[in-house]
Amino acid sequence: MNIVVCVKQVPDTWAERTLRPEDSRLDRASVDGVINELDEYAIEEGLRLAEAHEGEVTILTMGPDKASESIRKALSMGADKAVHVIDDGLAGSDALQTSAVLAQVLGRIGFDLVILGAESTDARMGVMAAMLAERLGVPQVSLASKVEVDGTALRIHRQRDYGYDKVEASLPAVISVVEKINEPRYPSFKGIMAAKKKPVETVTLADTGLDAGQVGLAAAATEVVSFANRPPRQAGTVVKDEGDGGTKAAEFLAGQKFI
Amino acid sequence: MDFAEYPDRAAIRDTVAAITRSFGSSYYSAHAEGRIATDELWAALAKQGFVGINLPERFGGGGAGLAELALVCEETAAQGCPMLLLLVSSAISGEVIARYGSEAQQQTWLPQLASGETRIVFAITEPDAGSNTHQLSTTAVRDGEEWLLSGTKYYISGVDGAGAILVVARTGTDAQTGHGLLSLFLVPPDAPGLTAQPLPVAAALPEQQFTLFFDGVRVGADQLVGDENDGFTQVFHGLNPERITGAAICVGIGRYALARASAYARERDVWGVPIGAHQGVSHPLAKAAIEVELAALMTAKAAWLHDHGQPAGEASNMAKYAAAEAALAAVDAAIQTHGGNGLSAEYGLVPLWSVARLLRIAPVNREMILNYVAGHTLGLPRSY
Numbered sequence: 001m002n003i004v005v006c007v008k009q010v011p012d013t014w015a016e017r018t019l020r021p022e023d024s025r026l027d028r029a030s031v032d033g034v035i036n037e038l039d040e041y042a043i044e045e046g047l048r049l050a051e052a053h054e055g056e057v058t059i060l061t062m063g064p065d066k067a068s069e070s071i072r073k074a075l076s077m078g079a080d081k082a083v084h085v086i087d088d089g090l091a092g093s094d095a096l097q098t099s100a101v102l103a104q105v106l107g108r109i110g111f112d113l114v115i116l117g118a119e120s121t122d123a124r125m126g127v128m129a130a131m132l133a134e135r136l137g138v139p140q141v142s143l144a145s146k147v148e149v150d151g152t153a154l155r156i157h158r159q160r161d162y163g164y165d166k167v168e169a170s171l172p173a174v175i176s177v178v179e180k181i182n183e184p185r186y187p188s189f190k191g192i193m194a195a196k197k198k199p200v201e202t203v204t205l206a207d208t209g210l211d212a213g214q215v216g217l218a219a220a221a222t223e224v225v226s227f228a229n230r231p232p233r234q235a236g237t238v239v240k241d242e243g244d245g246g247t248k249a250a251e252f253l254a255g256q257k258f259i
Numbered sequence: 260m261d262f263a264e265y266p267d268r269a270a271i272r273d274t275v276a277a278i279t280r281s282f283g284s285s286y287y288s289a290h291a292e293g294r295i296a297t298d299e300l301w302a303a304l305a306k307q308g309f310v311g312i313n314l315p316e317r318f319g320g321g322g323a324g325l326a327e328l329a330l331v332c333e334e335t336a337a338q339g340c341p342m343l344l345l346l347v348s349s350a351i352s353g354e355v356i357a358r359y360g361s362e363a364q365q366q367t368w369l370p371q372l373a374s375g376e377t378r379i380v381f382a383i384t385e386p387d388a389g390s391n392t393h394q395l396s397t398t399a400v401r402d403g404e405e406w407l408l409s410g411t412k413y414y415i416s417g418v419d420g421a422g423a424i425l426v427v428a429r430t431g432t433d434a435q436t437g438h439g440l441l442s443l444f445l446v447p448p449d450a451p452g453l454t455a456q457p458l459p460v461a462a463a464l465p466e467q468q469f470t471l472f473f474d475g476v477r478v479g480a481d482q483l484v485g486d487e488n489d490g491f492t493q494v495f496h497g498l499n500p501e502r503i504t505g506a507a508i509c510v511g512i513g514r515y516a517l518a519r520a521s522a523y524a525r526e527r528d529v530w531g532v533p534i535g536a537h538q539g540v541s542h543p544l545a546k547a548a549i550e551v552e553l554a555a556l557m558t559a560k561a562a563w564l565h566d567h568g569q570p571a572g573e574a575s576n577m578a579k580y581a582a583a584e585a586a587l588a589a590v591d592a593a594i595q596t597h598g599g600n601g602l603s604a605e606y607g608l609v610p611l612w613s614v615a616r617l618l619r620i621a622p623v624n625r626e627m628i629l630n631y632v633a634g635h636t637l638g639l640p641r642s643y
Contacts, residue, residue: 188306189307193321
């Protein structure tokens with residue numbers, strides 16, 4: 001089984017993240033880059049499926065030179081090879097443009113299954129799986145908390161507020177995963193050393209066959225018009241226990257959809 | 260000269276830090292307070308190949324060097340979980356067995372050390388022979404093809420949970436110098452005639468200390484490591500790794516203490532500004548940061564020399580001295596920065612002070628290092 005996991009490098013989720021005033025783009029230079037958290041779950045699921053079905057896992061990343069750190073980590077976790085789409089002309093691309101680029105590359109390298117994290121911690125659009133599936137003309141099965149593959153049959157549990165739905169599709173397909181699906185592994189020392197020797201193919205904008213005028217900030221379909229800093233944190237809700245504290249706390253949690 | 264951090268070193272650091280962070284400094288503090296071995300973290304690190312990173316690949320190790328083992332020691336400590344037994348089991352025992360052990364000993368022990376299944380601890384210190392190894396009085400007396408071990412060892416770390424103890428014993432006397440001739444033996448902790456008695460220490464550590472009483476413990480030729488009477492050379496081979504990893508643990512402790520203290524000093528506000536703005540608070544931290552960084556550089560140099568088969572004694576001693584002093588300065592400044600919280604169980608600084616304070620004494624004390632530098636580096640006469 002040929003599995004491709006799409007990985008995005010994002011600014012460290014725990015660091016202070018800011019937008020650049022000059023072009024309203026995320027300031028990626030001043031913070032460490034890490035693999036988008038949900039993409040680690042996607043990698044793990046890819047590795048598990050590959051182990052169970054004698055498959056191969058390819059990592060697909062679009063990003064600047066720095067994104068090679070994330071590729072390396074994915075390879076050290078056990079992925080077999082990687083494709084790095086890197087081109088200055090892609091800087092500032094929005095989700096639509098990114099999906100166009102990734103779909104072109106996916107079409108060329110071929111796949112049985114494409115796996116993505118359900119959303120990234122930076123843009124938080126959560127649309128890439130849908131866009132890719134649409135462009136590639138294959139089913140999208142989203143928000144998977146469990147994945148089973150049997151021949152070309154694909155069955156997932158889709159995470160819902162009330163539990164899960166069982167969703168079936170056939171391969172080839174695109175899956176997005178949620179964090180409930182597994183526990184991503186740590187790289188092993190041997191994995192770290194092996195990652196150095198694994199093939200990483202570099203793909204430029206010209207290689208994708210897309211026109212330079214279609215991608216990048218200037219041609220983006222979406223635009224950040226303005227932004228404001230998050231307001232300071234509000235005071236918390238105090239539940240005073242008058243014999244019904246438990247009920248009130250439960251009501252609060254239910255109101256916030258925590259339970 | 261190249262000071263770049265290679266990607267694989269950065270990856271080792273990141274991964275070891277991530278594994279250790281999933282346990283957290285509170286895990287370490289609680290185990291230290293309870294004198295309970297940090298076996299879960301040991302197993303998690305071993306599973307990913309970090310405990311046996313320096314052991315030969317053909318026995319399941321990582322095939323890397325001391326430089327990489329030092330990274331593991333530093334990063335675990337830098338997350339608030341110093342792993343003292345890495346210094347004993349992976350550095351001394353692992354290096355000595357990998358270098359001098361018989362094929363059968365290597366096949367028996369190295370895969371188990373690499374997988375984290377067991378540890379081998381090291382027994383050299385005696386009540387009447389501390390830093391002076393020539394005075395060791397634990398003897399192994401020939402009895403046909405076997406030996407009978409008798410004597411006492413103390414301050415032996417981690418005997419509980421060890422599969423074997425690497426025991427240094429006197430097997431003869433050099434006719435010319437009168438010094439003891441030493442040999443190394445692998446002894447199971449449950450060997451008949453061996454009693455291990457816990458030795459209570461006030462310093463809160465997860466690694467228990469033991470006094471070992473050998474009363475005619477019978478050991479076979481298959482338990483002798485390397486050649487008979489060649490023990491001094493073999494022990495010597497384990498000393499630099501022990502010092503380098505000890506230094507690395509100290510560097511990690513220093514980094515952890517400074518990170519905690521600066522985070523606290525940036526937030527804590529008593530007179531309208533964060534306390535870190537006061538130089539009485541910031542300067543001791545800044546000074547310790549410089550000392551920790553200098554110690555880290557020397558530790559890296561010592562590991563590099565060792566891994567390249569070059570004389571590493573001077574650099575290892577200097578690194579261990581500098582790192583223990585830097586770690587103590589950093590933890591002390593961090594405790595002072597935290598005020599009363601510095602002594603609280605919650606902030607977990609006191610257990611780290613214990614480890615740093617221990618590493619000023621062991622595996623070689625500060626004064627013996629100064630003696631070494633005075634004698635070897637400066638050519639000064641000895642008083643002993």
